[in-house]
Amino acid sequence: MATKSLHANDLDPESELTGPVIINQPTKGLPHLRLGELWEYRHLLWYIIKRDVVVRYKQTVFGLSWAAINPLITMVVFSFVFGSLLRVDTQGVPYPLFSLTALVPWTMFAKGLTNAATSIHSNSNIITKIYFPRIIAPVSAFANSFIDFVVSLIVLLLMIVGYLVLAPGLIGTVPDGASAEMVEAASHVRVFGPGPIVLVMIPLFSMIVVLSGMGLGFWFSALQVRMRDINYIIPFVLQIGQYLTPIAYSSSIIARFSQHDGGIWQFLYGLNPLVTAIGGFRWAFYNLPFPDTPSVIASVLSCLVIFVTGIYFFRYSEAKFVDYL
Amino acid sequence: MSRYVIETHELGKQYRIGSLLRPKKTKEYLSDLIFEPFRRMRSTLVGGVPTNAEEIFWALRDVSFHVERGEAFGIIGVNGSGKSTLLKILANIVQPTEGYSITRGRIGTMLEVGAAINPEMTGRENIYLSGVILGMKTQDLDKRFDEIVDFAGIESFLETPLKRYSSGMRLRLAFSVASHVEPEIMIIDEVLAVGDLGFREKSLNKIRTLSAQGTTILLVSHIPFFVTQLCDKVMWLHDGKIREMGETDAVSRNYQEFLRERDGIKKSLFFKEEEDAYRELDGNASPKKTPAIKDTSPTST
Numbered sequence: 001m002a003t004k005s006l007h008a009n010d011l012d013p014e015s016e017l018t019g020p021v022i023i024n025q026p027t028k029g030l031p032h033l034r035l036g037e038l039w040e041y042r043h044l045l046w047y048i049i050k051r052d053v054v055v056r057y058k059q060t061v062f063g064l065s066w067a068a069i070n071p072l073i074t075m076v077v078f079s080f081v082f083g084s085l086l087r088v089d090t091q092g093v094p095y096p097l098f099s100l101t102a103l104v105p106w107t108m109f110a111k112g113l114t115n116a117a118t119s120i121h122s123n124s125n126i127i128t129k130i131y132f133p134r135i136i137a138p139v140s141a142f143a144n145s146f147i148d149f150v151v152s153l154i155v156l157l158l159m160i161v162g163y164l165v166l167a168p169g170l171i172g173t174v175p176d177g178a179s180a181e182m183v184e185a186a187s188h189v190r191v192f193g194p195g196p197i198v199l200v201m202i203p204l205f206s207m208i209v210v211l212s213g214m215g216l217g218f219w220f221s222a223l224q225v226r227m228r229d230i231n232y233i234i235p236f237v238l239q240i241g242q243y244l245t246p247i248a249y250s251s252s253i254i255a256r257f258s259q260h261d262g263g264i265w266q267f268l269y270g271l272n273p274l275v276t277a278i279g280g281f282r283w284a285f286y287n288l289p290f291p292d293t294p295s296v297i298a299s300v301l302s303c304l305v306i307f308v309t310g311i312y313f314f315r316y317s318e319a320k321f322v323d324y325l
Numbered sequence: 326m327s328r329y330v331i332e333t334h335e336l337g338k339q340y341r342i343g344s345l346l347r348p349k350k351t352k353e354y355l356s357d358l359i360f361e362p363f364r365r366m367r368s369t370l371v372g373g374v375p376t377n378a379e380e381i382f383w384a385l386r387d388v389s390f391h392v393e394r395g396e397a398f399g400i401i402g403v404n405g406s407g408k409s410t411l412l413k414i415l416a417n418i419v420q421p422t423e424g425y426s427i428t429r430g431r432i433g434t435m436l437e438v439g440a441a442i443n444p445e446m447t448g449r450e451n452i453y454l455s456g457v458i459l460g461m462k463t464q465d466l467d468k469r470f471d472e473i474v475d476f477a478g479i480e481s482f483l484e485t486p487l488k489r490y491s492s493g494m495r496l497r498l499a500f501s502v503a504s505h506v507e508p509e510i511m512i513i514d515e516v517l518a519v520g521d522l523g524f525r526e527k528s529l530n531k532i533r534t535l536s537a538q539g540t541t542i543l544l545v546s547h548i549p550f551f552v553t554q555l556c557d558k559v560m561w562l563h564d565g566k567i568r569e570m571g572e573t574d575a576v577s578r579n580y581q582e583f584l585r586e587r588d589g590i591k592k593s594l595f596f597k598e599e600e601d602a603y604r605e606l607d608g609n610a611s612p613k614k615t616p617a618i619k620d621t622s623p624t625s626t
Contacts, residue, residue, distance in 0.1 A: 021427065022417050022432075023425060023427050024426045025424070026420060027420070043462055047453065047454055047458070051443060051450075055443065055445045126458060127418075128418065130418065131418050131432075320420065322413070
């Protein structure tokens with residue numbers, strides 16, 4: 001085919017039309033990220049987020065409080081099983097607080113990933129009929145779980161305040177018969193112990209969850225269009241992920257389990273970005289030890305890789321979405 | 326070059342069509358059970374290699390045409406001739422397999438009315454949502470809101486969720502929003518084939534008004550009547566290729582003759598409407614350029 005390739009600057013710049021010049025042709029090679037386009041379509045992004053929130057809680061009795069009910073109930077179950085029955089070491093933090101601090105970011109990740117993965121498919125009625133940057137669909141799907149995250153974070157803060165007011169003695173105590181080591185660790189526990197720096201660090205750790213969840217969301221949503229198998233894979237991935245993430249237990253057991261190997265296990269464990277994010281949350285909220293350096297390095301690397309490759313893969317695949325929907 | 330608002334060059338779109346329901350022998354079935362996933366994975370990831378169940382099909386091939394600014398351009402053709410595929414490429418929804426298309430200006434698409442509508446949200450919320458999806462800013466929507474509601478005639482149902490609307494009301498709402506977003510290029514696909522007569526008349530007039538105001542119109546229909554009513558120039562697509570392009574009357578006459586011949590139609594009720602229109606055309610000066618007087622006035626066809 002004698003097709004010449006075109007660029008936007010080949011076109012007459014003096015056109016009085018206000019709208020954009022759109023060239024639709026087969027893409028070759030690495031796709032352009034066109035992130036500026038996301039800004040142009042910000043009204044749409046905002047409206048789709050709003051639509052999802054409105055639709056999700058229409059005709060529900062509890063409305064937005066569902067955002068907090070989900071992690072709270074899990075917390076109650078975990079507190080009974082892991083806290084009361086199995087007596088998991090929480091380094092002096094009451095088990096409900098210990099687990100809820102992890103469940104709040106985990107729930108954002110899990111819900112956001114699930115919603116983002118099916119977002120292209122669930123928005124197919126508009127995607128097949130109108131042009132907009134397709135990346136808006138997974139971004140807005142994830143944004144919705146971010147809203148839930150903010151709500152449940154407020155609930156977590158209220159619970160911490162409740163503990164401080166009603167039972168301050170429970171924070172920083174260990175069960176009877178604990179080792180001297182555990183008593184020592186528990187003596188460092190302070191709510192917001194690290195000081196004002198947590199105001200910077202909590203958003204940073206949340207960012208790790210957002211980037212990795214959204215990045216995986218890009219991957220899965222682009223794949224899901226062609227392979228509906230993703231619908232079956234995601235619950236499975238999340239189930240395994242819940243065990244590989246320090247939600248019910250503390251990540252310090254990994255360090256204890258591998259003392260003489262130069263941090264390779266911590267690094268591998270940290271490839272799950274939530275390890276650092278949750279460790280970071282527990283550090284910021286209760287002054288527990290900061291996540292291990294090898295884990296932090298692995299988490300930052302893997303979350304950036306997931307996010308950047310996710311965007312590229314999504315942009316590469318999006319041209320064919322409509323053909324498969 | 327740039328006085329063309331829409332331009333395409335050797336545009337082609339290839340689809341792979343599946344025939345999964347083909348009956349299979351037990352042996353075939355078992356071997357497919359094992360090997361088909363690998364073939365499929367290869368074909369979805371690498372592309373190009375059709376699996377057992379697929380065939381290649383060109384929905385559009387070698388289509389080059391251009392539309393000037395302010396022109397009303399019609400596309401006719403039988404079902405499956407590639408009309409909708411072409412529109413979807415122009416609207417940047419589907420990527421072509423070969424060639425390219427260029428559009429200059431803000432596009433308002435009306436591909437199947439009701440696309441952006443959400444049944445759980447109220448009429449008011451839906452007007453904003455579909456307006457924003459069609460490319461309007463919220464401030465502009467605030468300004469045009471009353472006009473949109475008025476045209477759709479749904480004042481008393483603004484706070485009702487759309488799922489409680491009748492299908493006609495939904496349609497009116499969707500058309501009203503789409504025709505008030507002031508696009509520079511308006512792409513309309515078979516929209517006029519639905520709705521009651523009064524509504525058709527009203528929307529036809531609305532499109533005429535837009536055209537008179539300088540909006541470039543691209544209208545697709547398999548019913549030549551609408552095209553002759555609205556368009557200056559027509560393209561007849563057949564099997565994904567341009568069969569004829571030129572003056573509206575000549576092309577749509579040929580198209581109708583083709584239809585009659587293909588389906589052996591001698592006398593028909595459906596064709597009558599168009600015959601009347603032609604009689605009118607032959608008698609008077611071309612009525613398609615008559616500007617709309619009022620959107621709501623029911624004029625006779």
